[in-house]
Amino acid sequence: MNISLNETVVQAAGNLASNMNGETVMMRIESGKYYNLGEIGGRIWSLIETPITVEALVAELIQEYEVAAAECEPQVIAFLENLAKEQLILVVQAAS
Numbered sequence: 422m423n424i425s426l427n428e429t430v431v432q433a434a435g436n437l438a439s440n441m442n443g444e445t446v447m448m449r450i451e452s453g454k455y456y457n458l459g460e461i462g463g464r465i466w467s468l469i470e471t472p473i474t475v476e477a478l479v480a481e482l483i484q485e486y487e488v489a490a491a492e493c494e495p496q497v498i499a500f501l502e503n504l505a506k507e508q509l510i511l512v513v514q515a516a517s
Contacts, residue, residue: 430464
């Protein structure tokens with residue numbers, strides 16, 4: 422799945438997440454699989470609790486972590502694509 426900046430992402434239902442020593446650890450109830458999202462992944466997870474465009478998500482992370490857009494965008498998109506592949510998020514296709 423290729424996710425673009427103008428698409429909206431949100432957490433999928435059926436996941437339990439917990440903060441452990443600053444890192445977010447999660448379990449997908451349906452599959453019983455565990456995931457360690459890390460610190461920044463955990464921040465992304467909290468930001469997508471409600472629907473948000475990928476563009477707004479990247480903008481928020483750039484501001485919080487003082488990272489360049491050229492570095493942030495591809496990493497965030499790759500992270501989101503992995504979450505989508507594991508069915509941890511829902512991606513709403515942008516209207517054409």
